[in-house]
Amino acid sequence: MIICACLLSTTxxxxxxxxxxxxxxxxxxxxxxxxxxxxxxxxxxxLFEELGVEIKPKDCFYLKTIVGPSxxxxxxxxxxxxxxxxxxxxxxxxxxxxxAWIPKKFxxxxxxxxxxxxxxxxx
Numbered sequence: 806m807i808i809c810a811c812l813l814s815t816t817x818x819x820x821x822x823x824x825x826x827x828x829x830x831x832x833x834x835x836x837x838x839x840x841x842x843x844x845x846x847x848x849x850x851x852l853f854e855e856l857g858v859e860i861k862p863k864d865c866f867y868l869k870t871i872v873g874p875s876x877x878x879x880x881x882x883x884x885x886x887x888x889x890x891x892x893x894x895x896x897x898x899x900x901x902x903x904x905a906w907i908p909k910k911f912x913x914x915x916x917x918x919x920x921x922x923x924x925x926x927x928x
Contacts, residue, residue: 806872806881810848811835813868813886813922819906820923821891822915823855826902830876830916833884834904844885856895856904865889871925873918882918 811833814821822831836851838844845862852858865887875882897904912920 806883807875808838808844808883809833809835809885810838810844810851811884811886812848812852812889812891814888814891815909816906818909820909820919822905822907822919823897823901824903824905825900828876828902829914831905831907831914831919832916833886833919833922835884838885845887848887848889852889852891854899855897855901856891857898858892858895860889860891871918871922873921875918876916884918884922886922 812835813833823834824831834852834855835848838847845865848865849860849862852860868886868888870883870885872881872883895904909923
């Protein structure tokens, strides 16, 4: 199982997602947790690496954990989701090509576990 710490930021109709270079599907901002790393620290590290924003662990709030299929559908992914207030200025960095507020109805462009989250998430 792939275990990730993710930012879950939504409005009534949109969700904040990122797309990696060379990928078609959109994911939650965040990424894999390193061995021995606490999820909230992994989230802060990943947000800095991917979006260039500094979030402190004390400013992150656990929301939920969801398990679903990975993009390749061969593995399972566990998304440990947090809320945090992001600054208005974000920049796609590292492996991230784009950051966008995607309409929740565009399920067809989302990674499988994100689709599952959106269809089961009451914002």
